Amino acid sequence: MNRTIFGSLLLVWLMLLIAPSRADELLMVRAERPFGDAISDLQIAIQDRGYQVARIQRVDVGLASGGYTTAEYRLVFFGKPEEMRELESRHPEVLPYLPLKIVIFAEGDSTLALAYNPAILQTFFKKAALQDQTRRWEKDIRAILDQFAAP
Amino acid sequence: MPLIRRFVFLILLWAACSPTWATDDGARLYAHYCAACHGSHGTGGVGVPLALPDFLATVDDAYLRTTIRLGRPGRVMPAFKQLRDTEVNAIVAYIRGWAPRTVSAATPARPTVKGNSGHGEKLFAQHCAVCHGGRGEGGHGTGVTFSRPRDLPILAPALNNPGFLAAASDAMIRTTLMHGRQGTPMQSFLKQGLTENDIDDVVAYVRTFGREPPPVGPNSGADESPVITRESPYGIDETVEKLKIAIGAANLRLIRVEYFDQTFVDKGKENKHHVVVDSCDFNFLDQALKIDPRVGLFLPCRFILNEHDGKVSVSTINPKRLSAIFNNNELNQLCDRMYHVYADILDEATM
Numbered sequence: 001m002n003r004t005i006f007g008s009l010l011l012v013w014l015m016l017l018i019a020p021s022r023a024d025e026l027l028m029v030r031a032e033r034p035f036g037d038a039i040s041d042l043q044i045a046i047q048d049r050g051y052q053v054a055r056i057q058r059v060d061v062g063l064a065s066g067g068y069t070t071a072e073y074r075l076v077f078f079g080k081p082e083e084m085r086e087l088e089s090r091h092p093e094v095l096p097y098l099p100l101k102i103v104i105f106a107e108g109d110s111t112l113a114l115a116y117n118p119a120i121l122q123t124f125f126k127k128a129a130l131q132d133q134t135r136r137w138e139k140d141i142r143a144i145l146d147q148f149a150a151p
Numbered sequence: 152m153p154l155i156r157r158f159v160f161l162i163l164l165w166a167a168c169s170p171t172w173a174t175d176d177g178a179r180l181y182a183h184y185c186a187a188c189h190g191s192h193g194t195g196g197v198g199v200p201l202a203l204p205d206f207l208a209t210v211d212d213a214y215l216r217t218t219i220r221l222g223r224p225g226r227v228m229p230a231f232k233q234l235r236d237t238e239v240n241a242i243v244a245y246i247r248g249w250a251p252r253t254v255s256a257a258t259p260a261r262p263t264v265k266g267n268s269g270h271g272e273k274l275f276a277q278h279c280a281v282c283h284g285g286r287g288e289g290g291h292g293t294g295v296t297f298s299r300p301r302d303l304p305i306l307a308p309a310l311n312n313p314g315f316l317a318a319a320s321d322a323m324i325r326t327t328l329m330h331g332r333q334g335t336p337m338q339s340f341l342k343q344g345l346t347e348n349d350i351d352d353v354v355a356y357v358r359t360f361g362r363e364p365p366p367v368g369p370n371s372g373a374d375e376s377p378v379i380t381r382e383s384p385y386g387i388d389e390t391v392e393k394l395k396i397a398i399g400a401a402n403l404r405l406i407r408v409e410y411f412d413q414t415f416v417d418k419g420k421e422n423k424h425h426v427v428v429d430s431c432d433f434n435f436l437d438q439a440l441k442i443d444p445r446v447g448l449f450l451p452c453r454f455i456l457n458e459h460d461g462k463v464s465v466s467t468i469n470p471k472r473l474s475a476i477f478n479n480n481e482l483n484q485l486c487d488r489m490y491h492v493y494a495d496i497l498d499e500a501t502m
Contacts, residue, residue: 025476026445028187030196054414059436059447062406066433070440075447081415088411088425095411095425095455096378096468103447107196112187116448120476124377 027141028114029149030107035072038111038148039104042076045147046102049140051078054099072106083133091130097121100137102144113148115141177245180238184231193249197293197444198228199305205333207250209326210319215243217318225480226309227293227443264321264354271356274349278340279310287311287360291481292441305335311360324354371483372471379490381497383463387426387456390463390500394428394454397499401492403430403452411455424458435489443482449473449489454496465501467493 031038043053057075064070079099087094104113118137122130182191189195193202201207219239222230231239276285283289289309308315328350331339340350383390391408398405406429410421429451439446455466470486470493477483 026448028445030187030191032191052415057451059450062404062431063433063437066437068433068437070437073440073447075450077414079415081412084412084415085422088422092425092455092457092459093378093380093466095457096453096466098411099415101448103445103450105444105447110191110196112197112444114187114445114448116473116476121377124472 025117025120026114027117027145028112029145031111031113031149032109032151033111034109035104035106035111038113039072039074039076042102042104042113042144042148045144046076046078048147049144051080051100051140053078074104076102076104078102087133091125091127094121094125094127094130097124100141102141113145115145117141177241177243177248180234180242181245184234185242188227193246195305199308200334201246202249203305203332203334204250205330205335207247209323209330209332211323212240212243212247214318214320214323215246216240218314219243221314221317222478223309223312223314225478225483226289226312226314227477227479228314229478230314262322264325264351266348266351266353266355268352268355268359270349271352271354272359274345274353275356278343278345279353282307282336283310286363287357293443293479307336310357311363313361316358316361321354321358324357325350328353371480372469372473372475372486375469375472375475377469377472378466379469379493379497380464380466381501383456383465383501385463385501387424387458387463390456390465391426391428394456394465394496394500397496398428398430398452398454400499401432401496403432403492403496405430406451426456428454428456430454432492435485439482439485442485443477443479445477446482449486452493465497467497469493 031041033041039056043056046053054077057077059075060070060073063073077099078101084099087098100115100118102113102115104111106112118134118141122134185198185201187196188198189201190198194200216239218228219231219234219242222228224230234242275283275287279287284307287310289312290306292306310316327337328340328345329347330341331337340353341347345353383393385393395405395408408426408428410423411425411427413421413427430453431451436446436450439449449468449470453467457464457466470489471483474483474486
């Protein structure tokens with residue numbers, strides 16, 4: 001009997017643990033540093049987690065070339081080559097959302113960085129096979145953003 | 152029984168290790184949940200400024216707590232339903248530290264203001280609609296970044312927003328109308344010639360917004376497919392060429408064509424079955440940045456060509472699906488337009 005009660009309680013407890021306390025779908029942080037320093041720090045934080053920066057798209061430069069006024073605004077694309085190759089072969093439907101990216105833009109003397117929570121890919125595509133991958137990405141992106149925002 | 156005790160021990164152990172059991176430190180919680188949008192010192196940014204003495208003097212704690220809990224559906228500010236009451240209270244206390252307290256923390260009674268809403272409607276149209284919109288829908292854009300010159304510290308709130316209506320007491324709306332809000336464009340309407348009775352009528356009218364259906368919800372695209380995909384009757388190279396033409400016809404600027412993994416592998420080792428075509432409509436982007444500075448997450452306008460077993464498909468993100476996580480109704484409308492642009496390009500390239 002004791003074992004049954006214990007088993008039931010354990011099951012309830014485990015369900016409570018895994019029940020989603022609604023995920024943050026957008027992850028956004030502020031660094032109290034000017035843009036020039038902050039974007040370098042972001043790249044270091046990305047590389048510190050074992051990712052390769054694939055490209056930095058200078059959105060502000062594109063806008064300025066079209067005559068639009070803007071503060072500094074860039075996209076930093078990154079990923080791990082082996083993960084990208086794996087996803088290309090196993091889950092090509094996800095590729096429009098890859099590689100991973102962080103948007104970084106200036107706001108006065110501060111710099112903001114944001115990414116979507118990779119967990120949304122699990123919500124979007126409902127592929128159990130993606131779960132471990134998106135969890136790893138979420139953990140890493142949270143760590144990258146925390147490092148970026150740290151004074 | 153020993154098993155029960157073991158279970159209780161496990162619960163206590165988990166509780167001790169769980170970050171949600173950490174001390175409710177308002178500064179830490181504010182830095183984690185609020186500072187990115189509202190600024191480290193509450194001076195505003197993507198979100199409205201909070202450290203305005205007039206604002207903090209006017210709103211009670213219930214307003215702040217309810218705003219944190221419910222957010223502003225469709226107006227960027229998310230609902231922080233995951234926070235515990237003690238955490239919300241800690242954030243409120245921290246925000247309160249920016250200005251001397253002049254409003255009771257408890258504010259138990261929230262008396263209803265009686266007024267003539269019909270007369271209030273006319274006054275609203277004359278005095279309020281120019282900033283708050285004809286139906287109280289509020290100013291456009293988000294905060295100060297990109298959306299407006301930096302000398303304007305706040306945009307007019309959406310008074311018809313269910314989050315605002317739930318958070319604001321009649322007394323708070325009345326006081327704001329009477330005295331205005333220093334540091335913002337909101338003027339004292341007593342000084343503008345309205346009487347206290349007139350102001351009561353405006354409050355009564357604002358309350359009628361709560362009887363209308365709420366604006367389109369933030370998750371209006373939540374049922375959408377995450378991608379838009381079309382099968383191409385052509386080979387991958389020919390599809391790329393047709394896609395480039397379709398992109399040009401839609402007035403988007405072609406940025407690059409490359410293999411998906413080109414930036415990750417050595418030259419010559421790319422997977423040639425996945426091609427990326429990047430493009431951008433800078434005029435549209437400029438408009439979108441004025442609506443929401445976070446739209447970089449939609450960029451670039453990217454099409455992925457996938458060749459598998461001799462069949463070629465072309466995909467792109469579905470902006471309507473991605474927009475659903477931004478809690479911004481204005482952005483939803485832009486994304487609806489962008490969806491049709493993408494769909495037209497894909498149709499054109501694969502017809």
